[in-house]
Amino acid sequence: MIPACAVADLPEGEAVRIPGVVPIAVFNAGGEIYAIDDTCSHQDASLSEGWLEGCFVECPLHAASFDLRTGMPTGAPAKKPVRTHKVVIEDGVIYVVPQNQEAVV
Numbered sequence: 001m002i003p004a005c006a007v008a009d010l011p012e013g014e015a016v017r018i019p020g021v022v023p024i025a026v027f028n029a030g031g032e033i034y035a036i037d038d039t040c041s042h043q044d045a046s047l048s049e050g051w052l053e054g055c056f057v058e059c060p061l062h063a064a065s066f067d068l069r070t071g072m073p074t075g076a077p078a079k080k081p082v083r084t085h086k087v088v089i090e091d092g093v094i095y096v097v098p099q100n101q102e103a104v105v
Helices: none
Strands: 002-006 016-019 024-029 032-037 050-055 056-058 065-067 084-090 093-097
Touching: 002 016, 002 024, 024 093
Parallel strands: none
Antiparallel strands: 002 093, 016 024, 024 032, 032 084, 050 056, 056 065, 084 093
């Protein structure tokens, strides 16, 4: 598991970026916490810097939008989904379990 931040440090409507070989964006959308790959599948732009509306994030570069629940794009110009990741909240801390790993709790 990768620690993202304290729950208290991620206000509703905001995002944090976890740097790494594949950066991950963590969002607080309406009190629900979601994690997806941070890089837009259309071009190299950080989704954590995008605009959050409900359960969707809009890429700041070309306005592609992705569903935070599924990673699926909602329309052009993005055609490929981004990976979603499991989120675990433990002792007030948000952790991300990358899709290719299992939780060790």
